[in-house]
Amino acid sequence: MESTNKKAELLSLTPDELRALLVSLGEPKYRADQIFPQLHRGLSPDAMTNVGKITRQKLAEAADYHLPRIEQKLVSAIDGTVKYLFALADGNCVESVVMRYEHGNTVCISSQVGCRMGCRFCASTIGGRVRDLSAGELLGQVIAAQADMGERIDNIVMMGIGEPLDNFDAVVRFLRLVNNEAGLNIGYRHISLSTCGLVDKIDELAALGLPITLSISLHAPDDETRSAIRPVNNKWGVDALLAACRRYYGKTGRRISFEYTLIAGKNDSVEQAEKLARLLNSRLRSKGDSMPIHVNLIPVNEVAETGFVHSGDAAVRAFAATLEKRGIRATVRRKLGPDINASCGQLRRAAMKAEGEGDGEGRKGTF
Numbered sequence: 001m002e003s004t005n006k007k008a009e010l011l012s013l014t015p016d017e018l019r020a021l022l023v024s025l026g027e028p029k030y031r032a033d034q035i036f037p038q039l040h041r042g043l044s045p046d047a048m049t050n051v052g053k054i055t056r057q058k059l060a061e062a063a064d065y066h067l068p069r070i071e072q073k074l075v076s077a078i079d080g081t082v083k084y085l086f087a088l089a090d091g092n093c094v095e096s097v098v099m100r101y102e103h104g105n106t107v108c109i110s111s112q113v114g115c116r117m118g119c120r121f122c123a124s125t126i127g128g129r130v131r132d133l134s135a136g137e138l139l140g141q142v143i144a145a146q147a148d149m150g151e152r153i154d155n156i157v158m159m160g161i162g163e164p165l166d167n168f169d170a171v172v173r174f175l176r177l178v179n180n181e182a183g184l185n186i187g188y189r190h191i192s193l194s195t196c197g198l199v200d201k202i203d204e205l206a207a208l209g210l211p212i213t214l215s216i217s218l219h220a221p222d223d224e225t226r227s228a229i230r231p232v233n234n235k236w237g238v239d240a241l242l243a244a245c246r247r248y249y250g251k252t253g254r255r256i257s258f259e260y261t262l263i264a265g266k267n268d269s270v271e272q273a274e275k276l277a278r279l280l281n282s283r284l285r286s287k288g289d290s291m292p293i294h295v296n297l298i299p300v301n302e303v304a305e306t307g308f309v310h311s312g313d314a315a316v317r318a319f320a321a322t323l324e325k326r327g328i329r330a331t332v333r334r335k336l337g338p339d340i341n342a343s344c345g346q347l348r349r350a351a352m353k354a355e356g357e358g359d360g361e362g363r364k365g366t367f
């Protein structure tokens with residue numbers, strides 16, 4: 001039987017969908033149980049030795065299997081961090097970074113080609129959003145990084161290029177696929193998703209009850225400061241965002257971590273640290289519960305186009321100490337791969353510049 005649909009993308013299919021596809025090709029559905037795990041380990045149908053030639057041919061005709069191709073790979077001589085510039089099937093590029101910690105390997109993946117959130121300090125948003133990634137392309141980054149490293153990936157952070165909650169359906173499909181026991185089987189508790197604060201989507205995510213860790217890119221203790229660096233704050237202000245965090249915690253019981261990028265002279269004073277501590281304590285802990293709060297302080301990575309300068313060590317330490325004094329755990333993010341420009345967006349940006357500027361949607365922030 002011939003499928004009239006557009007070609008399926010094998011890495012985006014759930015086991016049930018793969019079964020249905022095989023049945024539509026006249027194959028027994030148990031074949032899906034042989035094929036699904038292999039796809040997720042990086043084998044294309046033609047490389048599968050336990051599947052007959054005819055089945056492989058039918059699959060290749062009905063569906064695509066693409067892993068991101070390594071366009072560029074940089075390895076830090078300092079800490080072993082590996083940064084990939086991956087080319088997708090249509091030639092667009094995204095970045096993924098593998099960080100090597102004592103507790104295992106963590107991959108940071110991209111969720112969109114570019115980004116339309118318009119954050120002023122971020123390299124990924126300068127050319128706007130070109131397109132969303134599919135679930136298979138999200139998963140493909142993990143599979144390709146794992147295959148290239150020859151080591152298991154233990155943790156995933158969705159903190160690369162793009163806003164994951166602006167690509168909600170593909171991201172949720174990806175979370176379920178990567179968690180599947182027959183696939184990579186990475187536990188939800190080993191996955192973090194970082195968002196600039198799309199409140200409606202935070203609620204949608206909470207409703208699904210997946211016990212992933214949510215990271216909120218807060219970066220400011222009040223609306224005025226936040227709106228000046230993140231256009232999204234004009235739609236959902238700090239109060240609305242923190243109320244969504246409370247609801248998320250209420251539904252999932254999962255600790256939320258806050259990212260705070262320190263920019264010299266913008267958001268890094270001790271007064272702003274005091275204000276942040278007051279804000280978090282009053283909005284998140286006011287009702288007698290002891291919601292654990294963790295703030296990750298990230299000295300801003302300087303991106304040529306933005307003109308923002310990172311805070312000095314003394315300012316970073318004073319900021320962290322002020323939060324701790326007020327009962328908020330704060331850690332200063334160690335800069336990984338300092339010799340390979342490992343913060344996301346910058347490698348793709350360099351490649352785009354070499355080819356002429358990109359032309360995505362929403363360069364100034366669109367919601």
Ligand code: SAH
Nearest residue numbers: 121122159162163194195196217259300301
């Ligand atoms: N869109 C999502 C995830 C991608 S950005 C989000 O906003 O969270 C991942 C993190 O890197 C965010 O906390 C973001 O604010 C931060 N970031 C982006 N550009 C940066 C830069 N130049 N220096 C430091 N942190 C940056």
